[in-house]
């Protein structure tokens with residue numbers, strides 16, 4: 557009886573504790589790009605890279621012309637950047653500090669997996685351009 561209640565308590569405790577956000581990853585072994593994206597990027601860049609609720613081309617009010625996070629799918633221009641640039645941005649974050657750096661937070665494999673996931677959101681001709689021409693242009 558008591559052990560039964562105890563077990564029940566344990567299950568509830570686990571259910572409550574498990575989804576708590578941790579600092580960093582509990583599992584570096586997770587290299588599924590969509591899982592990584594949903595956990596680390598979706599909050600700003602929206603479901604499947606479709607962007608936030610704000611129009612990314614219209615600055616939010618206030619000084620400094622801060623633009624909302626852009627979509628990362630085919631509708632904006634993440635695909636204009638070669639993978640090396642995307643990786644650098646994910647590693648070091650954006651210049652004005654609104655996009656956080658993921659160095660030390662995600663493994664190299666996880667960053668590569670996220671980039672592969674971004675590829676899957678682009679149109680075939682965009683991906684082709686990014687792979688063939690984009691990679692040759694320093695950006």
Ligand code: HEC
Pocket residue numbers: 593596597598599600601623624625626627628632633634635637642645646649650651652653654655656658670
């Ligand atoms: C706290 C919000 C936030 C989070 C979390 C975030 N980003 Fe960003 N991201 C931004 C903002 C704001 C910009 C645009 C300004 C800039 O480049 O710094 C941006 C820009 C980008 C760009 C450049 C897009 C372009 O068209 O040039 C890419 C690619 C990108 N983010 C990928 C990611 C990935 C991948 C993740 C998750 C690993 C992520 N971001 C997490 C806010 C965020």
